[in-house]
Amino acid sequence: MGNRRNFIKKTTLASTGIAIGATAFSAKSYGNILGSNDRIMLASIGVRGRGKGLMENFAQMYGEGVRIKTICDVDSSFLEERVALAASLQDNNRPGTATDLREVYDDKEIDAVIIATPNHWHALSTIWACQAGKHVYVEKPSSHNVWEGRKMVEAARKYNRVVQVGFQNRSISNVMQAMEFLHNGGIGEVYMARGTCFKPRDSFGISADTAPPASLNYDLWLGPAAYRPYNEKRGHYNWHWHWNTGNGDTGNQGPHQFDVARWGLNKNEHPIKVQSMGGIYGISPEECSQETPNTQTSVFEYADGKILEFETRGRYTNHEANLGIKIGNVFYGTNGWLEVNGDTWNAYKGRDTEPFAGSNMGAGAAIGGDTSFLTAPDSKGHFGNFIDGLRSGNPKDLNCDIEIGHTSTVLPLIANIAYRVGETLRFDGKTEKFIGNKEADAMLTREYREPYVVPTRV
Incomplete structure (x- = not known):
C-alpha cells in the first residue's frame, strides 16, 4: 500500500508540472537499450475492440522475445477472457491484471505500454508513461486535441522514450x-x-x-x-x-x-x-x-x-x-x-x-x-517496427514516431x-x-x- 500511495502522490504532483518518478528512474534506466536477447515486457492498456487486436498482435511475438505481462482496463468484466487469450498465445504465461493504469506505471519490470484507450486518454496516459520510464505504442489519433499532442512530443523527447503512433500504413x-x-x-x-x-x-x-x-x-x-x-x-x-x-x-x-x-x-x-x-x-x-x-x-x-x-x-x-x-x-x-x-x-x-x-x-x-x-x-509490420525501435532505443528507427503521428493528427x-x-x-x-x-x-x-x-x- 505504501508504494501505491507514493505513486498516486507522484501522479498528483505531475498534474502541476512535476515529473512522475523524478527520483525513481535513474539516468541508467532512461538510457537503457534492450539487447536482442532481452525479453521485452509489455502492458496492454485498454483491451476492448481495437485494444484486443493490439494485445493479440504483440502476444503473438512471444517467440521473438516479447511478453504481455499485464492487461489493464477500467472495465473488469472481460479481463479474465483477455488473460486466457494472451496466455494461449504466449506459452501459457498468464498476464496479471489491473484496472488502474497507474498500477502499470508503478511496475518497473514493464518496458513499454500499448495504449488503446478512448481518444481523450491518449495524451495523458502517454505522458505519464514517459515520465515513468516506459516506451509507448499509442493508437490513432495520437491525441484528443492539438495542445496535448504537442505535450506528448515534448514528453517523449524529455524522457528519451520511443513513442510509436498506430498509423499502420507507414509499415x-x-x-x-x-x-x-x-x-x-x-x-x-x-x-x-x-x-x-x-x-x-x-x-x-x-x-x-x-x-x-x-x-x-x-x-x-x-x-x-x-x-x-x-x-x-x-x-x-x-x-x-x-x-x-x-x-x-x-x-x-x-x-x-x-x-x-x-x-x-x-x-x-x-x-x-x-x-x-x-x-x-x-x-x-x-x-x-x-x-x-x-x-x-x-x-x-x-x-x-x-x-x-x-x-x-x-x-x-x-x-x-x-x-x-x-x-x-x-x-x-x-x-x-x-x-x-x-x-x-x-x-x-x-x-x-x-x-x-x-x-x-x-x-x-x-x-x-x-x-x-x-x-x-x-517491412516487419508496424508492431515489429516498434519492437525494433525499443531494442535500438532510437526513435528515428520508428516508421511513425510521435512527431510524425502528431503532425498527421493535427x-x-x-x-x-x-x-x-x-x-x-x-x-x-x-x-x-x-x-x-x-x-x-x-x-x-x-x-x-x-x-x-x-x-x-x-
Missing part, C-alpha cells in the same frame, strides 16, 4: 512503395491529395442516464474529460461520436487516410488554412445522441498552394476511383494520378485509363528507365474545429494556433478534470 510495404513512387516524381509534381472515409453508420439510439455498471470504474474511464453522468450511449465505442471523448469518424477512421495524404504530398509541416462543413444526415437527434457529423468535407491549403481534401461519409454512398475506394487515397500530379486502396495501388499517365505502374505490376514501366523504386521496401483535429466554429480558419504552424480567432483557439485544448490534468511542463 505496409506496398503503401511505402507508392509513397516512394510519388516522391520520385512518378506522376510529376503532386499538387493535390484526397483522403476518403466512407463508412456507413446507423443510429445507435438514445437512452436515459443511469448508474454505471458495477464492473466499470467510471471516474477513471472519464479521466481528463469533463464530468457527465454515465449513459450507455456515450460509453463503450459510442464515445467516438461525442465531443467530450471522441472526434467523430473524421478523427476515428479518418486519421489513417489523413496520414497517407500528407505523406504522399511530402508535407512535414502544418497547413496554413482549413475549412470544413457537414452535418448529421439521415439520423434525427430525437433518436440518437450523436454530436459529431456523419458527413463532412474538409479542405486544407499549404503555404505553397498545394491542397489536401478529405471526405467523410457515414451514410449510403458510391465508391471512388478505379479500385472502388471507400477508405483510401487518391493523388493528383502534373503528369497523372495515383490511387491507393488498402495495400494496392495503381498509377495512371495523363488521360490513360490503364495503369502504367502499381503494386501488382512488378517493375512495370518506370521513370527514366529506373525500376529500382518499384521494389516494395522491406489535420482532423483542426478540421473539426473549423466545422464547429463554421468559418475558414488560418493556422500558424509554428505556434500551433489559429490566427485571429479566439473561439477556435479555445478548442485547441480543454479544461482538464482533476487529478487527470495534462501538465503544462511535462
